Amino acid sequence: MKLIAVLLLTVIICAAVKRVNSVEGSQVVRIEDLKANWKAYSDALNDDGVWVSWNTSNKGVPSNAVNAGFERAGPCFVIRADHTTGDGKSVGKIIGKYFPLKKLSYVGYDRVQYAKTSFEILVQTNNVWADPSDSRQPIAGTDNYLICRSMESELHSPGRLERSSNNCFVTQNGKERFLSITVVRQTRNVSHFTYQPDDKAPIEGEKQKMNMFTAINNAMDIALAKDESTILFGEDVAFGGVFRCSLNLKNKYGGERVFNTPLCEQGIAGFAIGAATMGAKAICEIQFADYIFPAFDQIVNEAAKYRYRSGNLFDCGSLTIRAPCGAVGHGALYHSQSPEAYFAHTPGLKIVVPRGPNMAKGLLLACLNDKNPCIVLEPKTLYRSAIEDVPLGYYESTLGKADILRVGGDVTLIGWGTQVHVLREVAEYAKKKLNVNCEVIDLVSILPWDVETVCHSVKKTGRCLIAHEAPITNGFGAELAATIQEECFLHLEAPITRVCGWDTPFPHVFETFYLPDKYRCLEGIKKLINY
């Protein structure tokens, strides 16, 4: 499955770029081409990495080239190059290193170090180095070798790890050395969930593979094209936004419609409310949901109450606020929060959280068309890692409606955003390990929420587990649990269980222990079953 996705992606990237070099049957993509075609470029920057042809006369390295070490010659980057032995025998591609400051690149073979002038350099957004015993999938490499790194001194060097023997070789001082000491191997970035695309597209028609930020970009593109009054703004939005969601839109629609604001969240929200009051469709971006609080007054006291307090003389219904939320692996206190519950306490707002590209596009378009102020909380960890076939046309995903993603009769699992993917995986586990059939519901819409779908499911299963990243106390799970017990009391076989973030700020190095991960959720299911 994963392999197919990778292959598909490779095909797409290759098809999308203008100039494609062919080296020994494998396709090589030039970074200039990728940059010209920003979509392919951003697609390429997913966790699997791409190899980009490069040579020592090029300036520097492509952005996001994988840096593996630091030696006396400066930082060194992971490359691979074709190698032919002295007697003319091709040995295929060998992994090596490049020092852009000195314009030197080397691969090692059979205990000798060879200089290269043209090669391929690895470009990737996230790379993690792990112990060779680590069970995670390694990424990029060649047929025979994986990328590894020596850890023997303060100087780290990239090298090749022979797939067959697990031996690591690095080059130094003209020689290639075999290392028996600590090596680490490059792997896929660790995350606490495995993303699962939807089985079914929301509408028929032409589709394109998109990750979540591309789908959001596509939705905003459609919105800007459809209605001339649409404006899009926020901190750093003009150059594409720190998560690249507004990429190219300023070029396409002009700086009057897509623009940077001064750095002030209360200003952004207030300005957006005013614009919406004048009938414009206002899409504003708060750079991180963690920084939405300076705008709390504008959103809670103003946007939410506009219609009510004016006897419907005025409203700011054409306002949509987007904000990246949720855990991302290393965001700590202020780049990880999920503030949905704060806003769910506010009548007059609508709040949604997409689980992937299709949803992100449909929900955003629905919010823009809705006659009430809406907040879209976008799980930032999905921006790049979530990829789906997204219809190119206009469509809306219904606000206020939950999705049943897996049908089951024993336990109802409810989540939203990234947590949905954790729950989907847990459901499969529960089936395999405990023979328990879980029904997985993506709540999608926090306010208003789909009481009917949820309670219908819980009446059927009699057991319910709610999981969210935000702290458990007064998280939105509390609201669900209260309503469910009221509506389904006589059907419940066990108390409703919540598996959530702990009642602490979101910590940096302890994130793995903080999140409601699959192991904690599975324990929750066991508890429900054995009650």
Place this chain on the structure above:
Amino acid sequence: MLSRNLCTALRRLRITPARFCTSVAAPDQGNSGCDPLYAGIRATQFVTKPALITPEDYAPIPVYRVIDSDGNVLDSTQEPNLSKETLQKCFRDMVTVNALDKIMYESQRQGRISFYMTNFGEEASHIGSASALSSEDLVWAQYREAGVLLWRGWTLSQFIDQLYGNCDDEGRGKQMPCHYGSKKLNFVTISSTLATQIPQAVGSAYVLKRKPDNDRVVVVYFGDGAASEGDFHAALNFAATLECPVIFFVRNNGYAISTPVREQYRGDGIASRGTGYGMAVLRVDGTDMLAVHNGTKMAREYCLKNNKPIILESMQYRLSHHSTSDDSSAYRPTEELEMWNTTENPINKLKNYMLKKGWFNEDEENEFIKSIRKQIMAQNQLSEKKQKPDWREMFYDVYDDLPLNLRKQLKEMEDHVARHKEQYPLKNFKS
């Protein structure tokens, strides 16, 4: 008659009539020395024709410099009286921040630490200001002020342990890299949320002011972007009305991530806002260590003597990418960096000055850089190998003690981890 009564009343409220602002175009007629008729304005001057006052009517705020880019002193009365040893420490601290930045930036690129922010091009503003403060002065920083902490004596191991969030990180692994803090060195722990520290700094200055024989000021650092937040306005207005000895140190470096200052504000820098709040201001060349030093010294004396705040605007350029999450080539041409990397580079400028004085030994300094790089790399290796704090640390310091709900949650997680040892990276954490 009425107006005289009002003037007397106002005088009783200790609002004194003052000179009319000279930098504003003079009005066509009127009695410029009169007592104010209205509360809250400086002087009442009636005119019979309306005249707009536009931004151009105000004289631009000058930039104070001590040396030119070749290190020549521009006005000999301005050369600070710094000993050879002090100047050498200034230079070496600037070089050390630079070396730390280069190595830790690369370490992030290698996936060893999760995030980093460099200080390239802004070193003089850190060292110039820190060297003019008393170590008792309280510092509130934004995040790009590593030099201030280094000057005060934070060690390489303290920096790098924080970056790894390991068991020797005083912040106990809770925050992202670069969120430093030191109680001992009077440096309040950094928070990611921009500008929140600015009004907080004012509150702490108020408390200092109330102490008998106070000889401390508060210094709060922030960027040109952060100055757009509401908290900035609140802070200035509070500091002015409550008369707090606080230096608002603005690092105006041209950008807030991708947003150039042209899209951030339209006034004359940030300093021009001070006037509106009734506050003194001073603008210095932030790449000239000596100018920042003198400016900070003057600002500090002004604050202490008058119990009043001041804006000190340091003009510089962010040579760094915003952070390791940013690639600035997406929004600024690399040619723009040229001048700041060379003639206007703070380290080069200080070096030129020291060379001219005959206080710079090239070989010794090269040796120093080499050895400091070695130390940083060795420390990097050490800090990386240290375990993270006990994972239970996660539950502590939410409150002063562990309330019942957290005790229960801690126990629940302990039981869970005990049952699923193999699923958690326990060997990386102390127990």
